[in-house]
Amino acid sequence: MRSDIEGIINHDLNLISNWSKQWLVKLKPNKTEFLYFSLRTDNIIPKRYYENTLINLVSDHKHLGVTLSNNGQWKTHIEKSNVLSSVSNVLSLMRKLEYTLNRVSLNQIYMLYVRPLLE
Numbered sequence: 001m002r003s004d005i006e007g008i009i010n011h012d013l014n015l016i017s018n019w020s021k022q023w024l025v026k027l028k029p030n031k032t033e034f035l036y037f038s039l040r041t042d043n044i045i046p047k048r049y050y051e052n053t054l055i056n057l058v059s060d061h062k063h064l065g066v067t068l069s070n071n072g073q074w075k076t077h078i079e080k081s082n083v084l085s086s087v088s089n090v091l092s093l094m095r096k097l098e099y100t101l102n103r104v105s106l107n108q109i110y111m112l113y114v115r116p117l118l119e
Helices: 002-022 075-080 083-096 103-118
Strands: 033-035 056-058 060-063 066-069
Touching (some): 033 060, 066 075, 075 083, 083 103
Parallel strands (some): 033 056
Antiparallel strands (some): 060 066
């Protein structure tokens, strides 16, 4: 099973390498990360090489503002993306402006800065 997955991954990485050379796109394997999603506990991680460089295995990766975790849970996203501290900072600022701004303005600040973070 492991050799099958390894073969498929390395074959696809070879295709990506060929594509990048054809289109003159320089990819840096030392900056590339490998995130292995699995519910299995045997921890058989396939070896993966891009242009003879072993790709670094990570347990989580931030992509477009969302932290993906190898176990599929959101705990890392909530902790690492500092959602709670970001929301706390905005709410603290809103408390300071409570008597300066009207209710409509405070509501707009909430809708623009707090709600998207929570959603």
